[in-house]
Amino acid sequence: MTSTTYQVTGLTCEHCVRAVTEEFAGLAGVSAVTVDLVPGGLSAVTVTSDAPVPAAAVEAALDEAGAYRLADNATPVGGVPAPSPARAPSPARALPLA
DSSP states (O other): OEEEEEEEEOOOSHHHHHHHHHHHHTSTTEEEEEEEOOTTSOEEEEEEESSOOOHHHHHHHHHHHHSOEEOTTOOOBTSOOOOOOOOOOOOOOOOOOO
């Protein structure tokens, strides 16, 4: 068993909690879901499962529940880090010739 806590934005009420809980509970291997609601802030969603839930499944469950998102730069506690958004490489800087 593994337990992972995700920091999630966008939850504002008990309806949000129920929607997120239902979506995570429907994922393969998930045995429990708890949500510590912080309306309009970062809510902690703790998922207990047989194995770590893949990041893509976490994001899909949040999207299906109502367009909730993992907090930027959030690393789940006890699980696999959330994927970071793709970033364009920094442009090369020309160095002056001597």
